[in-house]
Amino acid sequence: MLTDRFDESLDFFTRVYGLTLSGQDETSAWLRAWDDYEFHTLKLTRSDRTGIGHVAYRAASPEALARRVSAIEASGYLVHGWTEGDMGHGPAFRFEDPFGHVFEIYWETRWYEPQQDAERAALKNTASAFTGAAPRRIDHLNLLSEDVTEFRRFMETCLGSRVTEMIQLDNGRLGGCWFTVNNKTYDLACTEEHGGGSGRLHHVTYATDQREDILRAADIFLQNGVHIETGPHKHAVQGTFFLYVWEPAGNRVELANSGARLILAPDWQPVVWTQTERMKGQAWGLKTIETFHTHGTPPVPKKEH
């Protein structure tokens, strides 16, 4: 994630949102939630703009990585090739969707290792000390694209993702599409870009254990002057209990809770929402706020007239 207010963003993510700092150098901070098993799940980088630098998936095995690389190379999508990796993981294969979002896929990772006793979990089946913060683990991110149908083809081809839910607009276009590579209901969502931008981020989300963690976080955001955009409420699509805020540089971040919902059926058929159904608003009737349709990062420069 890129920020043009690095210090404020880092303060937000560590002190208010509740991630912990695994490492830092001159330009970036490596962050994770208390039960993320990897060294980092969010790399925050100082930049002259906001938005997302790249998205990285971990493959299921070295063999799975090789299969994915072959598929990507054969796909015709733009390939950047191998990078040496990062502080938090090994070599990564880099490629790009047609809308300017850069992806990576890697196998070798760095498991988080507590550096001191205070960082060690009381229960050995959790990755590090319980901090009391709402985010337990990375959940998903949401990208914007001008053509969700094309984005869907990209995800199915390059990552082997399956679609769990989607929005079918009256004009024949997809309004949004939710993807997963495991039993989670989604690990990446793509919704239609309405702001004229390209390669933009809609939001990044961490999962909480309970809905109550989100209600409590709302009071923490309120107390700390954070812009709460919408929520807490429950999405109709995917049924996720949500809260969206903007970190100081303007990137949208979410806290979400899916309860016990998982996609356990191997033959799950995508749930298709019509435009009419979507216009009913969120699950409990909240009308979707206007900025939710238009705000992405980086912002799109206003055109001269």
Add this chain to the structure above:
Amino acid sequence: MLTDRFDESLDFFTRVYGLTLSGQDETSAWLRAWDDYEFHTLKLTRSDRTGIGHVAYRAASPEALARRVSAIEASGYLVHGWTEGDMGHGPAFRFEDPFGHVFEIYWETRWYEPQQDAERAALKNTASAFTGAAPRRIDHLNLLSEDVTEFRRFMETCLGSRVTEMIQLDNGRLGGCWFTVNNKTYDLACTEEHGGGSGRLHHVTYATDQREDILRAADIFLQNGVHIETGPHKHAVQGTFFLYVWEPAGNRVELANSGARLILAPDWQPVVWTQTERMKGQAWGLKTIETFHTHGTPPVPKKEH
């Protein structure tokens, strides 16, 4: 699940525990939670004893089913062969562990279809109408066996399960082992039989969306005179928030909540608990109640002296 008090057990599961009835014939009732996608996840059968008739896993595909059948046939474990299926699923291949628990594996299933409007979910991504009841979906079951190490070999061989956590006793034996075939932390657990029985059930568990659902269920159990054995509390192993009760015939059933915890690392190494660690009790210090070590179904007849 077998019961020698069929009417009382059925009343418990539908009116108190909160499952819904999909079908019934002279000897059995087919039950499910409101978001289970299959026709049934618990078949309750009138019998002269309690315990479990069989355990059934759904394969990931027809090909996966064929691979499993080959592996099981080659394993040397007792094979019963194909059955024609059940009201809720198609042909199933039946086999048995060395301790007398019967397993089935099948691919063809019957998706739950609401029969009337009142059964239809308000949100199309859930399987049926929200009833307000605590159980959202089947979660796991726990069997007892005299040799957990041998049971582990059975599960890895026949079902391709992986172990996520286990208890290593000082005497070199495994005290318990937790298995999964997906991203859930476990779908089946096996703990050591201390009561002299064979092929016994320890408990069956449904997952709730929130921990609060379990606290509320505790008051419902209290009000309805259900025997609450232990909980609500949090397990050290797997970190699950739990509540155990005995249905009228004596079978132990659980409500559990794992929060946002999943096993997402493809190279997850089993968490190993020592005997000393286990003797500390549950996560927040509750000492494990004696019956939890000894009560299983069916009960073991007291020996004559």
Add this chain to the structure above:
Amino acid sequence: MLTDRFDESLDFFTRVYGLTLSGQDETSAWLRAWDDYEFHTLKLTRSDRTGIGHVAYRAASPEALARRVSAIEASGYLVHGWTEGDMGHGPAFRFEDPFGHVFEIYWETRWYEPQQDAERAALKNTASAFTGAAPRRIDHLNLLSEDVTEFRRFMETCLGSRVTEMIQLDNGRLGGCWFTVNNKTYDLACTEEHGGGSGRLHHVTYATDQREDILRAADIFLQNGVHIETGPHKHAVQGTFFLYVWEPAGNRVELANSGARLILAPDWQPVVWTQTERMKGQAWGLKTIETFHTHGTPPVPKKEH
């Protein structure tokens, strides 16, 4: 509470909202929550209109009742005099505010007595069997009046209520005022009538034990096709976690949770909210929905042009 759809309203309150029926005759149903100690806290009456018939307070003692009656008689407000009481309480003194809302005050009441074992609470310190429903006890009601300052004088004079919070508009008027006669943050609220009506009801509210009860109720309302007007969210004024729905006849009812908040300071000074502060919306930024300002019962007939 008056309803011109009696059967539907009664079905809503008992089957969906979660009150229990204490008694019924040809025109009315006497309802209560599972931990209300009195025979009834809501009397639902068949009528040709909606809104509220009267509001009743119980005095703290026979002497307190006598003192109140004297104060009311001396106040100059409209006095109806003594009534013989009701199925649920003894003689009541009836009077009226300047806006057409009828009030009663009484001392003798009928404690709820379970009529059968299934209605008896498992814990003897609760009034009746735990039903699992969200409402635990009556909390407050909200009336509309054309002059909140005058309504405040009425409440202080007649009931000895104290003000815990209020809204001071830029035009010098009070926009709303919250009253209590005990340690609850409020038992009655009055907000300014903007719809041209008189003697109207804004809403009636029951308290839930936990915020989670309200989130769960939202799913129950959704499943049962109830009109959810706004929420779940947190009020800035009084900090109450709320959910507003309309029962079938159009009366607004709320579920609310105040957490551990009480007014324990004997010298509590009213919290005064400015118009600017109120325009910020609810605690977590939700804009107040338009109908919340205009919808009351009975509805005001549209004027001819």
Add this chain to the structure above:
Amino acid sequence: MLTDRFDESLDFFTRVYGLTLSGQDETSAWLRAWDDYEFHTLKLTRSDRTGIGHVAYRAASPEALARRVSAIEASGYLVHGWTEGDMGHGPAFRFEDPFGHVFEIYWETRWYEPQQDAERAALKNTASAFTGAAPRRIDHLNLLSEDVTEFRRFMETCLGSRVTEMIQLDNGRLGGCWFTVNNKTYDLACTEEHGGGSGRLHHVTYATDQREDILRAADIFLQNGVHIETGPHKHAVQGTFFLYVWEPAGNRVELANSGARLILAPDWQPVVWTQTERMKGQAWGLKTIETFHTHGTPPVPKKEH
């Protein structure tokens, strides 16, 4: 509260339990929860022993204070007389129960005033900034006495308290008694001393907004190596959801949640629990842990033989 491990106790109360520091001098720290309206609700004092120095009640008015002082002076109980007050309140009248517990009653208090912006509440109806910590306000304390019946007479005579629940033992003695001076279910409890001590403290309790705050606190206590004595669970008596821990010096502290339960009936009759009922354990069947009956502060010296 007295502590012989002042630094550790202060660290516990501020960093782990979640109180905030209002003031400190060489021997004491003045602490409060984030929504306590007074300057302090817990004064922690360096001492050579543990236990309680004194208990202080605030009167409802100057007149109420005068009435109480007259009643206490006429009661025959030991009177210490007026003190000049404390950093947190004005002149206090000091007296003592027959078991060595010192009480104070005062009217003039110091309302908490935020000293800097970060301490100021985002919502003006709460006393200070929401810290995210579990304790919202002081709730009650529990003292031990050799004769609960006599202690009851003391409370009714000196403080005008009313009894909401009590335990009637088979031997004719009271096993415990719960008192209140307002609508809370209790502000002070007294249970029978079984350890041979005198003037001892059983525990001090703060109230949380939700039960979930207590479950989350349990994980924080676990992570910080705090001794969790019992809970989270629900008391049968008063129905309070509880968690008991020992602060580093050994004083027992509780977090508790009563949901929406209040004593609103002016003619509430004490709920009387028999010895048989009490032996059933807590609400959901947890057996009361042995130390809960014996551990108080200060500890009683073991006798020489």
